[in-house]
Amino acid sequence: MAERDEGLLSRVRALERAIGEIGTTLDETTTCRELASFLVRNLDGTSATVDLLADTGGPLRRAAASAPAGEKAATAPDGRGAGSGASGDSLAVPLAVHDEEPLGTVTVTRAGGAAFAADEVALLRHTARLAARHVGHARRLAVTEDTALHLQRALVAEPGRPHPNLEIAGGYLPAGHRTLVGGDWFETVRLHFGRSLLVVGDVMGHGLAAAVDMNAYRTALREVAATDLPPHRVLRHLDSVVAEDDVRRPATCLLVRVDPARGSATFASAGHMPPVVFAADGSAELVDLPVGPPLGTGVGGYEPVTRPLVSGDTLLIFTDGLVERRDEDIDVSLARLAALRLPAGSGPREVVDEVLRRFGAHGAEDDVAVLAARVRARPTS
Known part of the structure; x- marks a missing residue:
């Protein structure tokens, strides 16, 4: 026994x-x-x-x-x-x-x-x-x-078409192997009078649910943007709609309405990273914006900022995965981005590729979505 x-x-x-x-x-x-x-x-x-x-x-x-x-x-x-x-x-x-x-x-x-x-x-x-x-x-x-990744890639691979007067390039990089995909996305919406709305957003969390919520945000944004409201009012409307839906996760979002005829861009931010503008000489400048709360809080309080965007300037909007690093303060990361000097005359595709490379985005800890845009130069007669 x-x-x-x-x-x-x-x-x-x-x-x-x-x-x-x-x-x-x-x-x-x-x-x-x-x-x-x-x-x-x-x-x-x-x-x-x-x-x-x-x-x-x-x-x-x-x-x-x-x-x-x-x-x-x-x-x-x-x-x-x-x-x-x-x-x-x-x-x-x-x-x-x-x-x-x-x-x-x-x-x-x-x-x-x-x-x-x-x-x-x-x-x-x-x-x-x-x-x-x-x-x-x-x-x-x-x-x-795999399902979440294919869903997200399909969504970010087919943004809406801006007007022909705007040249764009985008990129999406999932985080490393075995990291659940998140809710990052970018979008373009064609507006009246030759203007285009550029969008980048990030749903909080990861996984298939975040990717599904991202699609819901994107669909709602297209519908609201079609009314041609200014960017801060688009955010206000989205915030109130999402706040009534307890199922949806909060999201950060940055909207930019580009008006090539006026040579200007109007920005509005819902808790998102500031954009950067690369001048024709390759120098970078962060756009100083008032930052409202993320979408879904119901608080509102979004404010617009308008600044020049002339021929030769390339605008870059991005999600936080590009710059956030566990061992570095976010202000330091953004300062590194503002200190970048790219080759003179770099267009949207070159800006996207070079920024992703210099920030090591292929090995980032979070998903990265970026969108670059430049007003096409008018042909001289």
Whole structure:
């Protein structure tokens, strides 16, 4: 009885260790390696391999292999099917959660032909189920991320068309691998009398819900902007509409109405980063704006600012992911942006590419959306 109790206690301790050691990341290959390593450490004298099926079907691939010190681990699938029983020195079980479809196969082999005890078989099956749950979770999360990313890319890739008198370029960069996509977007709306409205916004939070809310903001903004209200009144209307909807998340937003005929731009900000204007000589200047509260608070209080935007000037509007850094004060980051000196005559595409490069936006901690615009020079007769 004491021996059986000790064996049961040993098995429980092993299961507790498995919970802490298997599935420490959202990477399925890492999970498989943790499983194989755990089995080698806890089943004396065994080698372990984990073969995964692709989430779209197809042949098995060797995701992990581990062996005791001094032995060589197998590096390719050996063709054994899931669910095989013990065969003296070898045991294979499905990488699956109960009755779900197997995600692959876990195989342990013991040199010398010693059979696996019942407690060892139970430990193998339990850890295989544990790993399968983590792999399944990682794959479901990947599908959600992929859906959100495709939704957002589709939305920001097709902004409305400004008037031909305005040249634009945009860019969207998601944060690093395995970071949930956020609610950043940019937009252009064609207005009357040759004017265009430029928009950049950022819904708070990440994930599919933020991307869906971003689409709702974008749709509402198009409808309101079509009335040709000035930018600060567009923000006021959006704020009141969103404040009545408890489901929508707050968002920051910057609107710029560009009037090429007058050589001017009118700005209004709802809690957003200030824009920057690059002159024809490549020098930069931050536009000083009064900043109202984010959309969705119902507070309002948005004010317009109008300044010249002449031929040769390139306006850049962006989300906070471009400049915010965990180890740097935002004022310092904005000062770095204002200190940039680009090649003289840089147009919207060059400004977007160069600013993204110099600020290391491809490795930013948050999503980045940018939109640059320049009034097209009138042909001289």
